[in-house]
Structures are given as structure tokens and as C-alpha cells.
Amino acid sequence: MTSSTRNISVAPASSLMMRLGRLGPLLGLVLLMVLATALNSSFLSPANLTNVATSAAFIGIIAVGATFVIISGGIDLSVGSLAALTAGSVILIMNAVSGTLGAGWTTVLVGMVAALVIGALAGFAHGMLITRGRIEPFIVTLGTLGIFRAVLTYLSQGGSISLNLDVADTFAPVYYGRLLGLPVPVIVFALVALLGGLILNRTRYGRYVQAIGSSEQVARYAAIDVSRVKTTTYVLQGLCVAVATILYVPRLGSASPSTGLLWELEAIAAVIIGGTALKGGNGRIWGTVVGALLLMTITNMLNLTNIISVYLNAAVQGIVIILVAFFQRGKR
């Protein structure tokens, strides 16, 4: 061809700033940890760090699912309610089958499968209403937010649904146990995040999720089955909620109308603090993981100190969230 077109080298200029921007949430987390340690040196104790990681696991696992939904351009407000409903239903199911199957692992397995089925079905319903029903995701999941929690409230008659004690004992290691020295929830969280990252970045499906979030029109022109991919993101979200619930149930062995309250906001916040744009198109799982850890570190830090009036806890959280977002603003 003609030599008239220059070879344009992709100059690495300004990429340092870019990278710093990308690392914003991580920097935020590190700074926060330094601050927390300064305020109370027990912050860095292994026991406390595992506590933080374990608590972050619930929101974190849910947020991994939310990352997919948000990257594809959707939103799911119902995750907290779905967690509550799943927890309640699963407990009722396990209590029921424990009569015939006993209080062993069979019953627990039945419960786990039930959780996954419920999560997947709820996600599928969301996906169908959004794609076939052509209703805004915000509306659909705002609706089911009410519906799921109401059904749980009805099932529990407003009180709590408790797992039979003997089943709870069998189930307990799923939350309280340790593998390789780490709490099970932390391991599961890590696995879910790795799998999520793999799916998002290394599979066709993940690529399509990003393409759809970037431009649905383009994706459709590229003959991608947009409805199916979108529906699947909600199913993934449902499955993530189910996994979180499976870890949650053995913790307190009960579900009540206040289970999972406002988890949706925390999950979405984790995703966005992690650098995924709310309007979709691109994002990253590791950012979400950092986001979840960061949110939990703030709470932990506030519980470990007394310097701020308890009334102002929420203010500190708010300020930290805004500051972290400010750190990584460069890249937009």
C-alpha cells in the first residue's frame, strides 16, 4: 500500500495518570486501612481482618452479580429482598424436609439447591419482564423489591423464620468453618470473584455483556441475542444472591423482614466505587471486590473507635465514598 499513512505509535503518555485513576479504589482502600490502623491498632489483627473480609463477602458476592447487570446497562434493586425471601424459603424447606431426610448434609444440600433455583428463577423473571415485557429494569426490580419482601413478611407473619437447631448445627460450618485457614465465606467470595472476572473478561458471554452495555444497537447488529444475554445477567445476579444467602443462613439460622435491608444500595455502591460506570459498557470485577471491602472497612473502622459521635457514622461513610470516587475521577 502507499506509504502515505504514518505508523502511529500508541504513545504511553498520560497513561500513568490513567492507571492511577484506575487504581483509585485500591488506593482508597489502602489509605483507609492505614487510617483505621492509626486509630486502633487491632484493626490489623488477623481476627479483625478476617471479620471484615467475611462481612464483606455477602455484599461482595451480590455485587459481583450486580457488576454484570450494571455493565449490561441494567440495574437490580431487588437483591436485598430476594436474599431475605430466599433465606426464608430455604429455611422453611429445610425444616420441612429434615423431618424425612434427617438433619444431615442431604437436607442442607436440598436447601442449597433450593436457594440456587429460587435465585435463578427470580433472575429469570426479571430478565423476561425487562426484555420481553420491555419494562425499565428500575421499575421491574423496584416492584419485585416490594413483592419479595412482602412475601417473606407474610411467610414469617412479620416475625422471624428459624432453622431447626439440629439442621443449623450441620449447616454451621458453611459460615463458621475454615478452609486453608480462611473462613469459608471469604474463600467462596474469592472463588465467585475469580469466576466472575473470568466470565466477564475471558468468555464470549462477558464480551457480549460489555457490548450490550456500550450500545444495544451495535450488539443487535452484530447478531448478538441481546434479550438472552441481558436475561442471563439477571439470572447470574439471582445466583449470586443465592450463594450469598447460602452463606448467610448458617450465620444466624434465621430470616426476618429486616434481613438484607438496603443491601441493594450497598451492592450498587460497591460496584460503582469499584469503577464501573452506572450507565454500563465497561467495568471490572476486582474493582467491585475492592469496593465491597472498602465499604465494610468504613463500618469496621467506625465500630473500632469512639472519636466520632455515633450519630455521625453515616456522615463519615458518605464522605469517604465521595472522596474515594473523587480519587478515581481522572479517568472519565
Next chain:
Amino acid sequence: MTSSTRNISVAPASSLMMRLGRLGPLLGLVLLMVLATALNSSFLSPANLTNVATSAAFIGIIAVGATFVIISGGIDLSVGSLAALTAGSVILIMNAVSGTLGAGWTTVLVGMVAALVIGALAGFAHGMLITRGRIEPFIVTLGTLGIFRAVLTYLSQGGSISLNLDVADTFAPVYYGRLLGLPVPVIVFALVALLGGLILNRTRYGRYVQAIGSSEQVARYAAIDVSRVKTTTYVLQGLCVAVATILYVPRLGSASPSTGLLWELEAIAAVIIGGTALKGGNGRIWGTVVGALLLMTITNMLNLTNIISVYLNAAVQGIVIILVAFFQRGKR
């Protein structure tokens, strides 16, 4: 240039469907009213209808502001907290000045002006953080959601802040009074909605808001001061919250950490049920008004009947919201 513009025959086909789609929320409201009347004939009594309209006024007024924010492509999650903080601060201010200014209208006026100033300042802060600070609106307002409520909790020391009784008596007519046979809040709601509609559809500013929501880039190239217009939408939102608060304070005469809880969800729901797209670009104020009325009618209907377990209220609301959205889905 060539005058060769063809006139291709224009048949009015399919525009009926389009129109029906646009009227979706209105149809939903009418159907719901028919249902409510069937369940309890006193639904249609003037007293009940004014009750519904009055209760809808708070969320409705806030939602008018939210319509601007959402059309411009933003979001404001902090409205409920801001309402609480404004109510609390205004009560403290009025209590303080009533010592010198007495319990008359001067004090009340001071309170009203204070509310507007606080609302506008909060909105301005949001706008600055979002435009100059380049932080996602979701994050900024999630942060201030926590901050505003925490400050109120601090001011009230966890309890509630009450308006002095004599000032409350002077203030009362602002909520309980009537003008032309209609409750004051309904009149104010109507005025705010009319003004909002006028600004959105018949002024330059409103056109710019829509242009920015449609494409910020194009708006910038078209010499629109994007930052200023966006900031102004948040200021408008803050002013709407202030107006709602001015109506709210004489009603309940106090503010507490739970004032305005979850109003943001209701306001956004009203906007989106009304047919404004969450991703911005276009929307309509009358739809928002209908959306607010619709949400309140659902609650009212549930209060009027006994056929459904109280535990399931939220489920009914959820289902109705989804159904209404389904009605108007055609247009997307």
C-alpha cells in the same frame, strides 16, 4: 438549495398505539381508581380524593425536581435525607427566631426562606461535585444521603426536633388550610407541576436539559454550558425538596432521623412510572404528576380495604407498579 423536498404520503397509522403508550400511566391511574371505587365506594368521595391528592403532593413536588435531574441524565438519591435535614434545621431556626420575632408570620417566613436557601445550597453542592468534581451523581448523592441524615440525627441527638407549639399554630394553615376549596398542598403541587412543565417544555433551559440528557457531547459542541445547566437541575431539585418540606413541617410539626426515609425511591418511581426514561433525554412532568398520584392511590386503596393481608401491602404496590409500566411499554 434544491427545492426537491418530496412529500411522501403520510398515513396516521400506528400513531394510535403510540398515543396509547404515552397515555399508559394515565390509563393505569384511571383503572386503579375504578378498582378502588369497586372495592370501596367512598374512594370517590371528595374528602378521600383530596386526601389522596394532598398526600401525593410531597412526593409529587419532589418528583417534579427529580424529573429534571433524571432527564438531564443524572440522579439524586439524597432527597429524603435532604427533606429531613431541611425540616430539622428549619424547625430549629424558627424556634430560635421566635424568641425575638414572636410566633407570627415573620418567623414562619424566615423558616420558609431558610428552607429554600438550604435546599438550593445542597443542590448547588451536588451540582458542583458532579460537574466540577466529575464524580458520578449516584455516588455523590449516595454520600450526601448518609451525610444529611447523619447531621439531622446529630442535631436531634437521635430523637426528634419539634416546632414550638405557638409557631406551629401560625404555620398550620400552610398544610391544613384551603384555598378555593382545595387544600393548600394540592394547590402548591399543581403550581409546581405547571411551572415545571412550563420550564421543561417552553424555555431554553428546559430544552438544554433535554439536550444534555440526550447527548452531553452534542450539547457541549452546541455551545451549551453543560455544567451550569446540570448544576441548575440539582438546585431545582433542592428547591422542590424545600417546598415539599415547607408543606411537611406544619403537618407533622417535627423532624426525626426517620423523616423522609425512602422518599428518593418513591420520587424516582413516580418519575419513571410517568414515562421518563432513567437514562435521560426525554420525559414529561404531567407523567410524573400522574405517577405520584398513582403511587398514593395504591396506598390509599390498601387502606380502604381489608381483602389483603397487611403483610402483603408492599407486594400489591410492586405488582401495580410493574403492571402500569407494562401498559406503557409500547413506546420504547
Next chain:
Amino acid sequence: QTKTIIGVSIPAADHGWTAGVVYHANEAKKMVERMYPGTQVIVKTAKDANEQANQIQDMLTVNKINTLVILPQESAPLTAPVAALKRQGVYTVVVDRGLTNPAAQDAYVAGDNRSFGKVAAQYMGKQLGGKGNVVVLRGIPTVVDNQRVESFEAAMKAQYPGVKILDKKFGNWNRDDAFKVMQDYLTRFPKIDAVWAADDDMAVGVLKAIQQAGRKDIRVVLGGGGMKEMIKKVMDGSDKLVTANVTYPPSMIADAIMLAAKNRTAGKALPRSTIIPSVLVSKSNAQKFYFPQSPF
């Protein structure tokens, strides 16, 4: 003779105690409608003060109630709306959380938040032998919570100055939040002698957190409110940390409804004020407070 229509407005069942309220209100409705034919009871729940204010207005306009039994979400914001109903001729019975302007209520039936805190402090101080470290989990920032915590602290300071309150954080009357707060307390304080969880839902989370950490230093976990599982533990003595409870019975709503029905159908006024004091539940009297049918 006009028919008695009693409107009951209570908070939505969002945690254990309010669930108990909803349960007892519905039980009372059944009983009243059986005992006083022709009397109608309408039970409605509201998720916040604003909705409750709308709700009681709706009840008057549409259901034409002439008696209101209300357990306000919050006192101050509902004072004006209840007063408005009273002005329009409704007989108002306020339960648990007294209005800021007592003139707005015809009758008041309530638990006693101050005695709730005091009884808890006295029991705990005694158990600790007047010396030790206590952590406190408070509820949601409300007047109720403030009263309980203030009187707890006051009583402790007055009677057991040797007991030290290490910190008090909000657990939001929620098991999960309480679990997390307790975990962090356990990290932060190497020696804790007793936990005042102020609510049985929170006590559940606290117990799990202690169990997980395997800490042996804690001797007392005191909840409150009378959740059936907790009462059962006290009754059976199955958990050595849980040896007592402090009542704050959600059934007070039922008492109020029954009182209202009895007096209103007879055309009489209720006593201005009926206070149901908080009492200590221990192994000896636990049976009396055990309602296995209630969700709470």
C-alpha cells in the same frame, strides 16, 4: 346508638417486636369482634410516620372510624395528625409512644421505656456484682431508644458506679447489624463482662458473634422485649449467658384494643393513662410470658 368502629394503626412488621404488635393486634381484632358483635376493628400498618399520618386520615374519611387506637411510629410527627382526628370527634387511644402534646390523646396505654432501661441496669449490675465492663447495643435513633439508654446509664451510675459502659453503638434492632457491631466490639475490647442488647433480635446476633469468637469472658447477655425463643431459653436455662429478660410486651396493643372496645361500646371513657411496667423475666416467672403462637 352509633356502631363502634375502631381503627388500629400500627407500624409495619419490620422487626421482631413490631411483628409481635401486628400479631397481637390481629388477635385482639378477632376477639373483640367475637365479644362485641356489631363492633368493627380495622387493623392497618404503616411503614413510616408520614404514611401513618396519611393512613389515619384515610381511616376517618373512608372507614368512618370513631375510635382510634394508634401505636405511633414516632411521637412528635404524629401529634398534629392525631390531634386533627380528635378535633373531628374521634376518640383517640395512644399506645406506647405518648404524643408530645398529651392533650391530643384521650387515653394512653403504654409500656415504660424508662423502667425498661432501669430494670435492665439493675439486673445487670447485680449479676456483675457491681463491677465489670459492659457494652451496649442501641436500636434505631428514636425517642424510645434515647429513653431506654438514658435510664439504663442513669440507673447504672446511681446504683453500680463500678460498672463501666465501654461503648454504645446502634444495632438498628436488627440481627445482622448487631452481629457485626458485636464482632467489632469483641475485636476492640479484650475484656467484656456483659452485653446489654436492649432488644431480643439484637441479642440473637450478639450471641452468635460471641459464639464465633469463642470468647469466655462474657457472663451476661441481656436482651429485652420478650421474644419467645429468648423467654424459652430463660425458662429452660439452656444458655448460661441468657438468664433473664426484660419485658416490653408487644401485647400491650391488644390490651389497648380490648380496653377501648370494652369502654367505648359501653359509652365510657378509658382511664387517662394505663402504664404497663417493664418487669424482669427470670426462670421463675418465664412461663407467664411465653406465647409460642406469636411470631415474636
Next chain:
Amino acid sequence: MTAARPRPVRPRPEPRTHVAFQGVTKHFGPVQVLHDISFEIAAGEVHALLGENGAGKSTLMKVLSGHHAPTLGHIEVNGSPVQFRSARDAEALGIVLIHQEFNLAEDLTIAQNIFLGHEPGGWLLNDADMNRRAAEALRLVDLHLDPRLRVRQLSVGQKQLVEIARALSRQARLLVMDEPTAALTVGETRVLLELVTRLREEGVTVLYISHKLDEVERIADRVTVLRDGHFITTQPAAGLTPQAMANLMVGRELEDMFPPRQAPRPAVALRVQHLSVPGWAHDLSFEVQQGEVLGFAGLVGAGRTEAFEGLFGLRRRTVGRVERHGQPVMIRNPGDAARHRLVYLSEDRKGKGLLVDASLRENLTLMTLSRYARPLLDVRAEQRALERAVDEYGIRTGQLDVPASALSGGNQQKLALAKILETEPEVVILDEPTRGVDVGAKREIYHLIHRLAEAGKGVIVISSELPELLGLCHRLLVMREGHVVGELTGDRMNEREVIEYATGVRTAGGVSAGGLRA
């Protein structure tokens, strides 16, 4: 414009019909866009499709490639009727469309876009392989970019090349190119045309849409003309001059493309000194007289667009001094520019020029709303303005109350032009003003530009079409790698000199860009 066609004589097998349109008709709602179109495309030929803006070319091609379903009629491929449910069905038969309006996911990388829907790899994607193959495809179109760059960062011309590379990577048997050269400069265009020739030799059928009729003359075997959605004729290209093609398209004789140039006035309309846009343009200084048409020539990536975006404050830049009509002015953003009666038409009409989802009326009046605010907006006056502009700029549309996205490419361009000229500016900067515009309309735009100049405006034209710059401008500045490397007037304004400067064969002999001011 009449280059001899370098056509190798090939042993042609019996001309086989590759695709046949059979009575294809298409409605968009109430508007009928295609009327009973029937014609055939032979296997292995380069078949050009001509027609004015809005004639229905793009629509017909979208029907062919499975993006739209015809309302009536059908398409035959290799003799058998087909029903495409999606673009994938068409691609399965080797029919690939290069879109006129880009269809790239901005958040994905070049490689990810090229292989979207066709990713290599098994369960896990093989990104290394994908990037390697994407680089190969890019090399075919002579675009030397890292395939891992996000498309958001590319310029319009580069996006166009990526689109083409994507189509090439699909092993097409029938390649539909919808105005592939509209955003390309001479160099890239030549590369592309060579590519088309090579594809034909490999037996690929090419359907080629362009408003650059000299290109058509160079490469097409046969030509089909559409007018107002009707089939007009199919003719062998051999006997057709660009002039004849234009006449077929428009249905009447077109005379002088470029009006005679009037002498500029002695007053300076705009003077810019020491404008630098980091990474793009270095220390530019230039001025344009009132009544002058100043051209900016250069290759893709020369930094012309960026320089002017910088001037308007749309990019980070530094600037020494800007004078308008002799007065120093401060331009920090497009708002300042508008106040000083400067406007800029972006080359990227979809991303920066038009609100594609908004109505024509809202687009037209976006920059002149103050005119209709009294104080409330007078929508009826806006509507009248739209009717006038539609007439004046020849915007062809079935209905006036449609979103801008429903206009054909060329008509969108006219709307974008109308929008900025509505502001009655004193200095007009037009970046690729005739992108995708048909010959007839081009001529109208040229005349319009001259009317602006005659009225004393300063006009700057950035264009990749050399003939356009040569025919239109009083003076040309040639940019290369962010520097003004040459200034051409009078006799020196010819194709050879421009290309020599633009490609660096000739330099300004040590004269710095700053010294090149007129």
C-alpha cells in the same frame, strides 16, 4: 476526474447472478422508502449504487444484509429466495455490510469490535489470537493502530477504517460498502480502492455506494441508480462519465459544481496565533480574511480537527492570541465562541453534531433558542423555521416530526450544517462539510459557502476531498503531524503539491509553521 481504469483483463466465466432484488418494497411506518425495486447483481462484479441523499440506498442495503425485513418482495441469493431474520443469517451466506453510520461499541477495543459476534477461541476467548488477527485486518486497510485501543479514542476516519477491517475479516462473498470513503482522505481512499480491485480478483462481489463519482468511475463494472426510492436504471459503467452519473441521479443536467471565486475583502475576520493542542497541533498561527474561504488539507491524523476543537475550548490547549475583526477575544468554550459569532461544524455528526433521538426541530434550533424565547419558546415559530430550513438546505424527509436518526446520512449532514448556520455567524469553520452528501447537494453547499463568503464571512473548510478544497478555496494550508507545513495559493494550489506537503515529501524548507502566516 477521469483517471484511466487499471483493469486487468480477466477470463470471465459466464456472468452468474449473485443477488437479485425482486420487487423489494419498504415502509417505515407511514413512509414508503423503497418502491418495488428489482435488479440483479452479477457474481464477482463491482456494482455501484447511486442516488441522491435519501434515495434509499442504505435502506436497500440494510434489507440485503438482514438488518431490515422488506415490507414486500424478496431477495434471491444464488438463485434461491432467502428470508433473513438477522444480520447473522446474511453473514452465513457471506453477505457483509459496512455501515454508513458507524456501528462500533465505543467501550470495546478495536479487536473486540472487529470480532464481535465471531470471537475466536473455545470456552475461553483467545484474545491473543484475536488481537493478532485484528492487526492483520487493520494492515489490510493500512491502519497501524494497536488493536487493544478502545474505539472511543479513535477519530472518525479511523473508525471508518475499523469498520472496513471488520467486514474484511468476515470472509465476505458479497461485500456491501456504504460510503466507505466519506470520512477518508485521498491516501486512504486509494488504498481502499486498490483493496476493492483485489477483492474482485479474488471473486468477491462488491456493492459500492458512494457520492464520490470519480471513484465509482474508477472501479465499478456496472452502475444502478435509485431515485426517490424507485429503481431507475442499471448500466455498464464503461460508458458513463461522472457527469452522466450525476445527471442520472438527479434526473436533470448539473452545471458548474464550483461557482467563481470573488476576491476577499482586505479586513481580517479571524486571526489565531500560537495555538497548540498537546499531542495534536503545535503552535499554529493563521488568519482568514472576510470573504475568504481558507482550506485546511492534510492526511487523517494531521490534527486539523483537534486544532479547531482546541480553538473552541473543547480540548486542552494553549493559545497566544485570538482576534476577531481585529478585536482580541477570549474563547474558553463553545459558548464564548458563539458569543463572538464563531461556529464549528463537527466532522462527527452522530457523536457531536446531532441529537439523534431528538426531533428535527429541536436539533435545528438548539443553538438559536433565544430567538424563539419570548420569553416562552414559540414552538410554532420554531416549526416555521424548520420548514424554511428544510426547503433552503434541501433536507429530504418523509415527515417533519421524526427524530434525526430517521434521516438518511446525507440529510443528517445537511441538518447539522443548517443548525450551525442558523446562528448567522461571522466566522464559520466547517469540518468535512459535505461528508456523505450527494453531488447535487454538494453543489448547493459549495454555492452556499460562496454566498457566505460574499456576505463577508470568514470561512474555513477542513476537508479530505482534495478536489473540493481546490475548487472551493482561495488559499490552502497543509497540515502534517500537527504542523502547518505548507501554504498554497494560485497556481501552486494543485493536487500534486498538496500531497507532497501532506506526506512530507516536500517541506516548507525550514520555515516554521509560525512563519507561514499570510
